[in-house]
Structure formats: C-alpha cells, structure tokens
Amino acid sequence: MSGVLVIAEQRRGELRPVSLELLGAAQALGGLPVAVAVLAPNPARFVPALSVPGVAEVITVELAISEFDPDTFESAVGALIRARAPAVVLMAHSVDSFGYAAALAARHGYGFATDVFKVERTGGELIATRGGYGQKVNVEVDFPGRDTVILALRANVFKPPEGTAAPVVSAFEAPAVESRSLGREYIEPPGGDDVDMSTAEFILSIGRGIGEEAKVAQFRELAQALGATLGCSRPIADAGWLPKSRQVGQSGKTASACKLYVAMGVSGAIQHLAGMKHVATIVAVNTDAEASIFSVAKYGIVGDIFEIAEELRRHF
Amino acid sequence: MKILVAVKQVAALEEDFEFRADGRDVDGDFLVMDLNEWDDYSLEEAVKIKEACGGAVEIVAVSVGPPTVDEALRKCLAKGADRAVRIWDEAMRGSDSIAVARILAAAARAEAPDLLFAGVQSSDQAVAATGIATAGFLGWPHAAVVSQFTYTPGAATAVLRRELEGGLLHELEIRTPAVLTIQLGINTPRYASLRSIKQAAAKPIELRTLADLSLNAAEVGEAGSSARVRRMYVPDKGRAELIEGSAAEQAKRLAAIIRESTGAA
Numbered sequence A: 001m002s003g004v005l006v007i008a009e010q011r012r013g014e015l016r017p018v019s020l021e022l023l024g025a026a027q028a029l030g031g032l033p034v035a036v037a038v039l040a041p042n043p044a045r046f047v048p049a050l051s052v053p054g055v056a057e058v059i060t061v062e063l064a065i066s067e068f069d070p071d072t073f074e075s076a077v078g079a080l081i082r083a084r085a086p087a088v089v090l091m092a093h094s095v096d097s098f099g100y101a102a103a104l105a106a107r108h109g110y111g112f113a114t115d116v117f118k119v120e121r122t123g124g125e126l127i128a129t130r131g132g133y134g135q136k137v138n139v140e141v142d143f144p145g146r147d148t149v150i151l152a153l154r155a156n157v158f159k160p161p162e163g164t165a166a167p168v169v170s171a172f173e174a175p176a177v178e179s180r181s182l183g184r185e186y187i188e189p190p191g192g193d194d195v196d197m198s199t200a201e202f203i204l205s206i207g208r209g210i211g212e213e214a215k216v217a218q219f220r221e222l223a224q225a226l227g228a229t230l231g232c233s234r235p236i237a238d239a240g241w242l243p244k245s246r247q248v249g250q251s252g253k254t255a256s257a258c259k260l261y262v263a264m265g266v267s268g269a270i271q272h273l274a275g276m277k278h279v280a281t282i283v284a285v286n287t288d289a290e291a292s293i294f295s296v297a298k299y300g301i302v303g304d305i306f307e308i309a310e311e312l313r314r315h316f
Numbered sequence B: 001m002k003i004l005v006a007v008k009q010v011a012a013l014e015e016d017f018e019f020r021a022d023g024r025d026v027d028g029d030f031l032v033m034d035l036n037e038w039d040d041y042s043l044e045e046a047v048k049i050k051e052a053c054g055g056a057v058e059i060v061a062v063s064v065g066p067p068t069v070d071e072a073l074r075k076c077l078a079k080g081a082d083r084a085v086r087i088w089d090e091a092m093r094g095s096d097s098i099a100v101a102r103i104l105a106a107a108a109r110a111e112a113p114d115l116l117f118a119g120v121q122s123s124d125q126a127v128a129a130t131g132i133a134t135a136g137f138l139g140w141p142h143a144a145v146v147s148q149f150t151y152t153p154g155a156a157t158a159v160l161r162r163e164l165e166g167g168l169l170h171e172l173e174i175r176t177p178a179v180l181t182i183q184l185g186i187n188t189p190r191y192a193s194l195r196s197i198k199q200a201a202a203k204p205i206e207l208r209t210l211a212d213l214s215l216n217a218a219e220v221g222e223a224g225s226s227a228r229v230r231r232m233y234v235p236d237k238g239r240a241e242l243i244e245g246s247a248a249e250q251a252k253r254l255a256a257i258i259r260e261s262t263g264a265a
C-alpha cells in the first residue's frame, strides 16, 4: 500500500473529533492514498462519519470489546500495519494511544514521534515537528531508513476535511488475542454541586505560580469582585486547593463558553491549553517572559501575579 | 517483592540559552536539571505499597544517564528507594525514548521486578512513551496514565484506574508483572527529611554498563532511536500584545480590558 493508515479513535460508541483531524493531516502528506481504520464492536456504524473527501478506503475492524484495551489494540493495529505496509500511520496523541503506540513502535522497529503538530513530506521524506523543553523550542525530526513511521498527532491542530465522499469499505479480521487486562467500568469525574466551568463566560485561572494554599483566598476574593469564575491548572486541583471541577484542560474541563480568560501563574502546558486556547480574549500574567501561555494570549503582562492582583483589586 | 521505578533527570532551559553548534539541541551549559515531576509520584506510589504491607518490598530506582544523574537518584534514595542503579555508556548519549526503553527493559530483565513504574511523561520532552515502550520490549502487560492503583504484594493481578480525557476514569484489572505509567495527583509525594537526605548521600549508586546488560552500541544512542533530530529552533512567538509599564499601569489596562470584554460599565 505504502500509503497513509489513519487509526480513528472512538470512545463509548462516539467517534472522537480528533479522528477527522487526523484525516485532514493525512491529506497534507503529498498525495499518498489514505485508508482509515476503525476498531470497535459493529464498526460499520462509523463508516458514514469517516467517509470524507481524501479518504480512499475505510477499514472496519470488528472487536469484541468497546473500551480500549492495550493488548487488543496492539495486536489488531500491529496486524493491520503488517498487512498493509503503510509508509505513515497517523493516530491521536491521546490517553489511549499512550497505552499502546510506543510498545508497537518498540517491538517492530517503526519510526516514531508523538505530540506532533506539523507534518510534511517532501521528495518522499517525512518530517515531523514537535515541541521540546516544555514547548519552548520546536524540534524537527525525520526517520531515516524506516519503512513505516507512526506519528501521534496533537488534537485541535489539523483541520478536518469538509464534505462527504464514497470510499471503498473493507473489513479486516483482527487476530485472536488473549488480553492480560480486563476492563471493568467507567467512572465519571466528580461533578459535585460546584460551578460548571464549561458555561462560565469569564474565568480567572490560577496556576502553580500562586505558590501556597494560603494565597487561594486572595484570588477567590478577586474573582468575586471581578465577577469571574475562579478556575485553575492541574497542580492546584491535585493539591486539593480547589476542587477538581475547577480544573481547566485536557483531563479537566473545557472553557467552552468562555470569552475572557485571565491566566495567573499558569505556564501554558499543552494539556492546559487544550481546555482554553480557543478563548477569544486571553490575558496571561507570568514572571517568565518565555512561558508558552504567552503564545496563545492576546494580551500579556510579564510580571508578578501578586502585585498585579493587588493593583487590579483597586479598580473593582 | 520488588518494584522498579524508572526515573529521569529532566532539563529546563535557562532564561537566555543557546543552541549547540550543530543546531540539533540546546547547549548543555544552559540547562537546569531536576528529577522529573511525574517520577516523584511513581516513587511515592512504590513507597506507599511498601509501607502498606509492612516493608517486605524492595524499591529500586533506575535511571539512564551520565554521572550528573546521581543527584536525581540520591533524591529517590532520600524519599524511600532502597537501591539506586545508574546505567551509562557514552554510546547511550542521544538516546530517544525508545532507545532508553530498550536499556530499561534490559535492566528489568536483570532485576526481575514484580512491577515497573515510570512517569506518564517527562516535563522536558513530553514524549509519553518510555514506560510503555519498555513494556513492549519486555512483552509485559501495561497501562498508561494510571491515577489510582491497588495492589497487594504477591497478588497475580492489580486493579487500577486510567485517567482519560475530560477526567473520565476507566477501571481495569491487570496481570503482573506489569508496567504502569503513573499520573500526577495519584498521591501526595513526601518531602525528604534532612536526615534521610544525609543517609542517602552515603548510600552507593550501582553502575551498569552496556556490557553488563548485554546490549550493543548500535541498539542505543542515536543509532538505536526511532527518530533523528534534524534541528531545534525557537518558534515564532504568538500574538500576545505585551502590556508595559509599572504594575499599577499594567493593572489599569487589564481592568479596562476586563470591562470591555465583559461589557461592564
């Protein structure tokens, strides 16, 4: 095949949006034929959603279980790669792919890069770009001598294709596998009776820059005065300084309705940005002028959050 | 029972830094080293298992790196690791996650632990691959992004929760020996006491070489890596308009932006 094999991702019967973004990225690979595989019980149900322009083939892989299982995915995707010999395999940089992609690449000697946000192919040579040193530099990598390269792509970067198409649909039989782990149940994150961050229009968010728990009260009071909902980065929630329901980011809440996001002492890790980088007006306050939060902010203040907070309080 | 905890000494950039002459990495003079944040949690998780069963557990911290890595390993000894192993050979320089995993897998074969913990990712390169690639080389069961873990030493299985996007948890039971990558927040890592820091300074750090692990030079370093770095560069900075002036002036402007964006008078 020597084309692109895209592994679509579904969870609890829903196609994850990143699946279509992968198909958008696949089209930038210099016209290689694109096949997309979906692994699930009754996978045919996902075919219509994956039938978008640029897709030549949808491969359905029937699995007995609907939830992710490392052994099952490693075995099925591994068999698919051996059968199709793609030049490039695209998957999401997601918690599920964390669970098997590296093992697959390691065992079979594939080229491998994760959290890729730019991919190009010129003259048959594949080049992927990812971040390094806490996203402060870009790192360009290639894969000399590798016939197959697995790339795990960052979500919310590549544009999904629009429209519909009529790709060939084929079924691939996954080899039988005896899995060494047994899925039990999903547990919803604690919602509680706290605020719903996804509906907040103005969020004042605090990060590890606040330094100590005793400082939380000051920012809670400031948020109240400003009419903002107090949010936070993960370390603040992990430490129990604010409830988990206030955490913005990949493993927390998405600031879906937010129009103004003021980030104080938040560095802007990619998983935090996942929950807020879309907000129209982002203001970042950080002592580190190189913090990556400034790359998504509309306005930036290089300064101390306590000084700014104190001065800001006088205006409200 | 034995738990192997794979740790990494991560690098943060100094405010002003320069790239190496070949442009493929930052010049080592501009790096500030520390123990990876995630590894603090995986070490603590091992110590908790040991404490819960009254101590019949040996915790071995293992890291791949040059002598400067001893500092990170001493931190692990101070926080509860019983032994520390550092693996190094000049040929290992430039190893990516996959090459490091091959080395760790060889070390795990030699140590034969019941569990191998690694961090979900490292705070510098954030590849999120080393632990699971190690499991791949070993052929062991594995799970990534573990935010809750229950295991009784000697048991054939462990119960864990993977933390998925949006905070959704997925509980599963896994056979041991297994490799688990540990997520932030799974526990509250302890601080090392002054006394334990002093004791750790006196403990030996065991060294292992390529030959000790029956590896050859082509399997490690750049040769044994799954990708080759072409170049590193500072990306174009985003669009943030910097608000200049004194804190009072900056806050005044911020107040105006807030009023404007929220439509408040």
Ligand SMILES: Cc1cc2nc3c(=O)[nH]c(=O)nc-3n(C[C@H](O)[C@H](O)[C@H](O)COP(=O)(O)OP(=O)(O)OC[C@H]3O[C@@H](n4cnc5c(N)ncnc54)[C@H](O)[C@@H]3O)c2cc1C
Residues within 6 Å of the ligand: A206, A207, A208, A209, A210, A232, A233, A234, A235, A236, A247, A248, A249, A250, A251, A252, A253, A264, A265, A266, A267, A268, A269, A270, A271, A272, A275, A285, A286, A287, A288, A291, A303, A304, A305, A306, B120, B121, B145, B184
């Ligand atoms: C699978 C996975 C999921 C994750 N999910 C999330 C998530 O949902 N949400 C999330 O936030 N993180 C998440 N993370 C963690 C993420 O990688 C970072 O560790 C985290 O976002 C860092 O939080 P922070 O910016 O508050 O802390 P740090 O990165 O430590 O940044 C603190 C910042 O404060 C600044 N600062 C310090 N003092 C001051 C001062 N006095 N004035 C001004 N600035 C100051 C510093 O310059 C620094 O930039 C996840 C990680 C993984 C692997």
